[in-house]
Amino acid sequence: MNHTTALYPPDALILAPLSGYTDLPYRRAARECGCRFAFTEMVDAASLAYARKRSEGMLLRGEEEEFLGVQLVGADHEFLKKAVDVLNEYDFSLLDFNLGCPVPKVVKKGAGAELGRHREQALACFRILAERSRHPVTAKIRIVTAEDPAPTLELVRGLAELGARAVTIHGRIREAFYAGPVAFDIIRTVREALPELQIIANGGVTSLAKYREIRRETGCGAVMLARGAMGNPWLFRELTDGETYTPPTLEEWQLLVERHIAGMVELYGETSAMCMARKVLHDYFRGRGFPGPVRAKISYLATWNEFREFLDFAIREHAESYWSRLASEPEAERRLRRSESR
Ligand SMILES: Cc1cc2nc3c(=O)[nH]c(=O)nc-3n(C[C@H](O)[C@H](O)[C@H](O)COP(=O)(O)O)c2cc1C
Numbered sequence: 001m002n003h004t005t006a007l008y009p010p011d012a013l014i015l016a017p018l019s020g021y022t023d024l025p026y027r028r029a030a031r032e033c034g035c036r037f038a039f040t041e042m043v044d045a046a047s048l049a050y051a052r053k054r055s056e057g058m059l060l061r062g063e064e065e066e067f068l069g070v071q072l073v074g075a076d077h078e079f080l081k082k083a084v085d086v087l088n089e090y091d092f093s094l095l096d097f098n099l100g101c102p103v104p105k106v107v108k109k110g111a112g113a114e115l116g117r118h119r120e121q122a123l124a125c126f127r128i129l130a131e132r133s134r135h136p137v138t139a140k141i142r143i144v145t146a147e148d149p150a151p152t153l154e155l156v157r158g159l160a161e162l163g164a165r166a167v168t169i170h171g172r173i174r175e176a177f178y179a180g181p182v183a184f185d186i187i188r189t190v191r192e193a194l195p196e197l198q199i200i201a202n203g204g205v206t207s208l209a210k211y212r213e214i215r216r217e218t219g220c221g222a223v224m225l226a227r228g229a230m231g232n233p234w235l236f237r238e239l240t241d242g243e244t245y246t247p248p249t250l251e252e253w254q255l256l257v258e259r260h261i262a263g264m265v266e267l268y269g270e271t272s273a274m275c276m277a278r279k280v281l282h283d284y285f286r287g288r289g290f291p292g293p294v295r296a297k298i299s300y301l302a303t304w305n306e307f308r309e310f311l312d313f314a315i316r317e318h319a320e321s322y323w324s325r326l327a328s329e330p331e332a333e334r335r336l337r338r339s340e341s342r
Pocket of ligand 1: 140
């Protein structure tokens, strides 16, 4: 295995795999805001092996997507082998193995975060990917315990020995799901102990300040964004531009939201798309000054026309609160001055 070339640039900002979210329209929205490195949604090995048709939509790659990773979850060796064979027919930038998912449907099959806690089994599964995949292999893990870096380090060391080209560490234990502090110290210990391996830090990056903190505290240059970019793909632009970042004008925001939902309608058909679009829209509308009763209407949108009317109404009626919400944010003065002068 070639460990000499890093898979990502040292300061890569990566859009995390997000089950139920990071489909092609979602990634296109992120890419408009500067995201270069992204993942499919997590794909279940058994589904891919035996019900390929159902998973195929998840494997779509846009022509403009220069870098796209695919993520596999599973613990059964036969399913993993078949799934890797299927993925070998596609073209991805890398194949990532999920060792961090805490949701019951996954851990009860011994996969995801549950597998990540059993080093030998996890490595036996990863070996299948490493030996069989024609794509470079990586893994995404959670820290194993918050008290002691040793079990996390041993897991990552084993993955590296099997040929992992990069490992993303979400600095929370399985039981924490997505809440609470991120164990920067454990990520740092692993990074320092394995200088040849690219470690990507993940957890809690929602702002420029949090981004700077995770990089400073872990020593990792590459960072993965997850919930911080949900409804706010401009986070990519913010973290890249730093002090010179300008938030989206209301018009930019509207056009991006509209394109995202139009992409879903094209991909899934109007009825399914509008159902799936509600959670995406809730994210886009959150924290942007739209009153609760307006946002509540999102749950009833059933057609493209209803969505268009709703968007026009929300913008007509609440443009002012969009701007006053921005004005209430830290550093608003500088940002607003820049936005208005565009
Ligand atoms: C809705 C949702 C779906 C997720 N789906 C996946 C997934 O498919 N694969 C994965 O490795 N992690 C998944 N995660 C975990 C994130 O990639 C990330 O590790 C976690 O949210 C911590 O980062 P954050 O604090 O910046 O959100 C998911 C998280 C959320 C909230």
